[in-house]
Amino acid sequence: MYPADIVIPMKEQLTFNGFEDLTTSELVDEAIKKSGTTLVMVNSVCGCAAGAARPGVLMSLSGEKVPTNLTTVFAGFDLDAVKRVREHLLPFPPSSPAVALFKDGELVHMLERHHIEGHSAQAIAENLMDAYEEFV
Known part of the structure; x- marks a missing residue:
């Protein structure tokens, strides 16, 4: 498990921008069951989370259509919450970061x-914005 002093600033990059920090399996289930659209970012300490995933997710929220609910869990820190998210993501294998x-x-x-990994924050934002256009 990663130390809090490393994880908290990475969590805050999202929570300070309106993301709900899901720290338990119960919170995950409640968030995913909400009506409308729910974005779940599986956050991570890796470089691709810092350089592309988090910035791309935040950029994706600049368009007209955005998800109703914004949430995040942190791999290697919110163990029960991440485990539950990954159950909801089946058949996809565990992945972090993931959106x-x-x-x-x-x-x-x-x-x-x-x-x-290997994609720009802009490319990730565009991918997500296309999904918002289709599903939000």
């Missing part, structure tokens, strides 16, 4: 690590 979009509790769009 998932749910609509009325159903997974409708998924970005796995291999969609993030």
Whole structure:
């Protein structure tokens, strides 16, 4: 498990921008069951989370259509919450970072690590904005 002093600033990059920090499996289930669309960012300490995933997710919120609910869990820190999110993401294998979009509790769009690593924040934002246009 990662130390809090490393994780908290990375969490705050999202929570200071309106993301709900899901720290338990119960909070995950409640968030995903909400009506409308719910974006779940599986945050991570890796460089692709810092350089592309978090900035791309935040950029994606600049358009006209945005998810109803913004949430995040942190791999290697929020262990129960991440485990529950990954159950909701099946059949996709565990991935961090990852970004998932749910609509009325159903997974409708998924970005796995291999969609993030090596891609720019702008490319990630555009991918997510396309999903918002389709599902929000």
